[in-house]
Amino acid sequence: xxVFEVFQQAREGKAFEHGxxxxxxxxxxxxxxxxxxxxxxxxxxxxxxxxxxxxVEINDPDLLHPPAVDRSYRTVGGYSVRDTLRATxxxxxxxxxxx
Amino acid sequence: MVATVDTIVEDPARVEEFxxxxxxxxxxxxxxxxxxxxxxxxxxxxxxxxxxxxMGVLPxxxxxxKAPTLKRKxxxxxxxxxxxxxxxxxxxxxxxxxxTREAMLQDLLDGKTKFHNVFHYPTYSWADVAIIAWxxxxxxxxxxxxxxxxxxxxxxxTMQKICWEESFHIKHGYDMVVTMMNGTQQQKDMIxxxxxxxxxxxxxxxxxxxxxEKDRDLYYRIKAKPNFVLRQEFFSKYIPKxxxxxxxxxxxxxxxxxxxxxxxxxxxxxxxxxxVVTGHGPKTEDRLNLRRMAYADxxxxxxxxLGRAA
Numbered sequence: 421x422x423v424f425e426v427f428q429q430a431r432e433g434k435a436f437e438h439g440x441x442x443x444x445x446x447x448x449x450x451x452x453x454x455x456x457x458x459x460x461x462x463x464x465x466x467x468x469x470x471x472x473x474x475x476v477e478i479n480d481p482d483l484l485h486p487p488a489v490d491r492s493y494r495t496v497g498g499y500s501v502r503d504t505l506r507a508t509x510x511x512x513x514x515x516x517x518x519x
Numbered sequence: 520m521v522a523t524v525d526t527i528v529e530d531p532a533r534v535e536e537f538x539x540x541x542x543x544x545x546x547x548x549x550x551x552x553x554x555x556x557x558x559x560x561x562x563x564x565x566x567x568x569x570x571x572x573x574m575g576v577l578p579x580x581x582x583x584x585k586a587p588t589l590k591r592k593x594x595x596x597x598x599x600x601x602x603x604x605x606x607x608x609x610x611x612x613x614x615x616x617x618x619t620r621e622a623m624l625q626d627l628l629d630g631k632t633k634f635h636n637v638f639h640y641p642t643y644s645w646a647d648v649a650i651i652a653w654x655x656x657x658x659x660x661x662x663x664x665x666x667x668x669x670x671x672x673x674x675x676x677t678m679q680k681i682c683w684e685e686s687f688h689i690k691h692g693y694d695m696v697v698t699m700m701n702g703t704q705q706q707k708d709m710i711x712x713x714x715x716x717x718x719x720x721x722x723x724x725x726x727x728x729x730x731x732e733k734d735r736d737l738y739y740r741i742k743a744k745p746n747f748v749l750r751q752e753f754f755s756k757y758i759p760k761x762x763x764x765x766x767x768x769x770x771x772x773x774x775x776x777x778x779x780x781x782x783x784x785x786x787x788x789x790x791x792x793x794x795v796v797t798g799h800g801p802k803t804e805d806r807l808n809l810r811r812m813a814y815a816d817x818x819x820x821x822x823x824x825l826g827r828a829a
Contacts, residue, residue: 433546433672466548493590494597496687499694508701512765 423472424450426457428464436468447471527555541670541740549615549673557739561671562616564741569609570627571635576602577806578638582648594691598652601684608677615673628811630798635659637720639800646706646713649699652692654717654757658724660685661753662742670740693760700764707765714761715769722770722784723792725750754782 421443427436439458444450447469454469478484492498534554540547547553576599583599586592610620626632637655642648663682669675699706726746736742744752758775761768772785795803821827 433675435676493593494601494687496690498594498687499690501690501694501697504694504697504701508697508764511701512763515765 421445422450424454425470425472425475426454427468427470428458429466430464432465436466439464439467441472442469529554538739542738544668544740545670546672546675547670556735557741558616560735560739561674561741562613562618564736565609565613565616565671565674566618566623567633567635569606569613569623570632571638572602572606572609573627574634574638574806574810577809578640578642578802579648579651581642582645585645587645591695595648595652598688598691601688605681605684608680612671612673612677624814628807628814630803630807633796636723636792636795636800637717638806639795639803640716640720641802643716644709644713645695646699646709647716649692649695649710650713650717652688653696654692654714654721654761655724656685656688656692657757658721658753660689661749661756662725665742665744665749668740668743674741697764700766711766714766718769719787719791721753722750722787723789723795725753727789727792751781754784758782 422445423441423443424447425441426439428439429436442450442453442457444453450469450471454467458464458467481487533552537552537554537557541557547557579595579602580599583592583595586595610623613623614620623632627634637651637658642651660682663678663685666678667675667682669678696710699710728747729745731737731745734745737745758768758773770785772783774783775781776783794800798804798807
């Protein structure tokens with residue numbers, strides 16, 4: 421029997437998160453199960469039910485977990501301005517003329 | 520006959536309920552019912568944002584081949600890639616509101632829709648790249664952070680990813696500016712000159728001080744803060760950082776009024792802003808021509824992907 425993945429939106433405006441899945445012979449039954457499992461305590465504002473075979477996973481370690489590629493140049497952590505900033509501040513303070 | 524906005528009859532009670540919902544912090548998803556004016560207003564706002572991301576890379580791409588080091592080149596390339604990616608995310612949000620990507624790109628190329636004022640100006644040196652990455656992106660993130668609370672939820676969620684990526688741009692821009700301000704006198708002068716060029720466009724950036732009650736984007740909470748508040752927030756956060764580097768801000772009127780608890784500054788020429796964003800900026804035509812050329816050059820890709828006969 422086909423598997424249907426269930427996504428829930430917990431609060432208004434939030435992203436949908438994967439909640440779990442149900443097994444059902446067709447979409448109508450999947451919706452019925454999802455209603456009962458994921459909707460009955462109002463734990464979700466909205467629910468999406470998606471046939472599992474419609475989900476495509478990108479499984480590419482070279483992209484997602486590159487072992488030896490330094491991509492820090494595209495992150496905030498790749499730049500440490502502390503020392504240069506201190507030197508610049510020091511130079512600015514040193515050059516200030518007393519009144 | 521094609522239905523136009525004027526012919527769509529909306530139940531006033533339903534519109535009133537919708538307005539109450541968004542004004543009290545409620546969210547709207549793309550499949551929800553919404554008044555036609557709201558849909559058009561969000562579409563116009565997001566489309567302009569998308570156009571700005573797409574046009575914003577043009578002044579920066581000119582500098583990829585002139586970057587001073589390999590690391591700077593990698594970082595600038597990554598930033599350009601990010602910005603084009605933002606355009607893609609935003610055009611998707613806009614498309615869901617009922618205008619096709621082809622129509623949006625065509626309107627941009629025809630000068631029928633706008634993009635942000637700062638992308639209509641020329642760049643003269645690497646210092647412009649540094650000031651753009653630091654201060655233009657900082658001004659932008661001030662607006663974008665306020666959009667995290669937009670009533671249009673798909674836009675707000677997209678903004679989470681965008682703000683996260685923009686924070687790298689700002690950090691890298693700051694790194695470039697601080698490095699040059701710690702360098703030779705010539706480097707310091709270059710940064711000061713770039714700041715002088717960019718200051719007025721930066722003051723213009725958040726838009727004229729439109730009365731909050733006349734601002735439909737605020738009315739529907741498409742954006743959560745008025746223009747003048749965003750500008751004050753930007754000033755409070757960045758003016759001290761600019762000054763501590765030994766830079767001078769080219770506005771003799773600029774000061775913090777401790778009594779009013781706000782920045783005072785020379786009122787910029789708002790007519791210049793209006794002219795620039797309506798297609799009369801110093802680089803408007805060049806940038807649009809470059810975009811037109813790129814669009815024509817890549818026509819074959821769209822034909823192949825969309826399965827059209829070449």
